[in-house]
Each structure stands twice: as structure tokens, then as C-alpha cells.
Amino acid sequence: MMNNKRQETLKNANLSHRESMRKSLNNRIEAARAKGDDKLVKQLEAEAKYLHL
Numbered sequence: 314m315m316n317n318k319r320q321e322t323l324k325n326a327n328l329s330h331r332e333s334m335r336k337s338l339n340n341r342i343e344a345a346r347a348k349g350d351d352k353l354v355k356q357l358e359a360e361a362k363y364l365h366l
Contacts, residue, residue, distance in 0.1 A: 335366040
């Protein structure tokens with residue numbers, strides 16, 4: 314039982330971390346778009362694709 318609870322906790326932590334990374338990356342992409350920095354937008358989009366976000 315403790316093992317299942319630990320696995321569930323770790324799974325939830327992983328999901329929260331990935332969601333946080335996705336939100337951060339999306340915010341960075343929007344900021345780069347607002348500044349007209351197409352090169353940075355492309356880099357950040359490639360990073361999101363690489364991380365499967």
C-alpha cells in the first residue's frame with residue numbers, strides 16, 4: 314500500500330512538473346512573439362517539441 318501511495322505521489326509530482334514546464338515555455342513563446350523575435354520563437358517551439366510538451 315505504501316508503495317502504491319509513493320508511486321501515485323511521484324506520478325502527480327511528475328505531471329505537475331511537466332505542466333509547469335509547459336506553461337513556462339508557452340509564456341516564453343508568447344513573450345518572444347510579442348517582441349517579434351521569430352528566431353527565439355522557433356527555438357522555443359523546437360524545445361517544446363523535443364520535450365513532448
